[in-house]
Amino acid sequence: MPDAPILQVTDLSVEYAAERQDVRAVDSVSLWVGKGEFVGVVGESGCGKSTLLFAIAQLLSPPASIVAGSVSFNGQNLVTMTEKQLNVLRWRDYSVVMQSAMNALNPVISIGAQFRDALQAHGRFSAADIADRSGEVLALVGIDRVHLKSYPHQLSGGMRQRAMIAMALLFTPDLVIMDEPTSALDVVAQRSLMGQIRELQRTLGFAVLFVTHDMSLVSHYSDQLLVMYAGQVVEIGLTRTVFDTPAHPYSRGLLDAFPSVRGERRRLTGIPGSPPSLGRPPSGCRFHERCPVAEAECTTEQPELYPVGEVASRCLLNRPPAVKG
């Protein structure tokens, strides 16, 4: 690790409070993001990806709350900051792009006015400066500045997502957190937007923490990969390494569900069954009920994250021999 990481998440846990039983949607997750790095987060629907990103960005609202852990961003723990302190960092030092820009953008305010509000939250800028910067970031994502006058509904879905990304780049933050920013788009628009995000990231130097269902997207774009299952990290490491030699059976299942990314043609096997309820996770390894290589102890023994070469894997089969027995 040459530089200190921009983002260091340590043992972060999030619970949704419920009458009968709290749901731990994020269970002791640790990760780090280096300067300018692209970190992908993958896993099936409901495994806690969005909850994790919201928790990192300090955007959770009740019934969800962080129950343990820290989020160190440029050396400061966001978890213990006040809203006022967080507002100093938001947009300027880190920004968030959500799954649906339609929900994130205010429908009754023009794009330009929303950009202006975000800018003015961080200082006094002249009308000319605001117009310049807003036009500049729109141009970055390939939208003509005339659309500063447009309202969200006047833009296509792809343009709205681009406008959201432009807004996230108003201050050229150190970190942009993205929750499936391209999932609402068709495949062609998705590819082109991803290419743009990657290009901007390379030229502007910001780091990206990126959630997606799409293994082929992360295989093309991410440096590090975090595979989540039932609220936990099951494998984390360099994307290339995880793709070439996935250590965790769940990672192998995910990769088998997307045959094209591994080159050769193979039968689409995917993963049988569905993820467990997070309110009552299975005993032992959370994946054991669906795991093709599960052994007897997997039903009772909870695996930790074990180092396997350059990655870490939460599988008892990857437990180092010294720890066994």
Ligand SMILES: Nc1ncnc2c1ncn2[C@@H]1O[C@H](COP(=O)(O)OP(=O)(O)OP(=O)(O)O)[C@@H](O)[C@H]1O
């Ligand atoms: N409002 C809520 N109240 C209670 N539990 C919730 C709530 N929202 C989410 N959860 C729980 O948190 C888990 C994780 O949800 P989350 O939205 O983070 O998953 P995700 O990985 O982002 O899924 P997707 O891929 O579908 O976006 C869910 O499985 C659910 O059990």
Ligand SMILES: [Mg+2]
């Ligand atoms: Mg989600």
